[in-house]
Amino acid sequence: MLRVAAMAVAAIGASWIHRVNDPGVLCPLRALTGIPCPLCGGTTVFIEFGSGRPGQAVLANPVALTGAIAVAAAPLGLGDRWWALQPKTRAWMLGTALVGSELWQLVRFGVLRV
Template sequence: MLRRMYSVPEHITMAALGAGLIGAIYPTIMAHTGGRGLSCPLRALTGLPCPFCGLTTATVALTHGEWAAAASTNPLVYLAAALVTATTPILAARFLGLAPPPRPWSAAARARTRYSAYVVVALSWLFQLHRYHFS
């Protein structure tokens, strides 16, 4: 049986850590390049926001300590931050060889996690639709 080196939450943590690092320097890059920033492709094409609209802006705000701005842009950033905070020590221990590889999840645990993710994404989308005044 093939064992993975990292679990799904750890992969998400690595992506979120990368996004946080980019978020910390993103305003500097935009100031030096004169760029406008990234826009949501779905919103640009249809006018409808996606569940992740504002996540770049929220990440930048969070990495600069602007808690209220992050929450009002996309509260999903707090879920990502909590996941990073919870799993970074495990990720570091696994990277250093101090923790064993992750155990596979049961089919029931995978299904619960998948449905929970659906609910979180749906709630995020409702938040974005409300934020952009789509009722």
């Protein structure tokens, strides 16, 4: 419960900071090359969620949002289930999620057209 409360406070705080002073692009790869990384949109997920726009949070980075939900739910037994998986299975799942996230970001920023 404390974990979820801390995440909610962080999301609302990020939303407030963004509204008061937009820091611009935070991703070093995107700032230097214009190409987003698989984690691009992670901060936006919290900003949108903290602003009460969960739909926009999903669109920013569904993988980051899923990861945040998994971290929040880990104490309910999901963490034990994750660590019970074989290391190769965990690596495959994370790799697949990162590739999917990168493709999502490339389409989202218009680098790839579908």
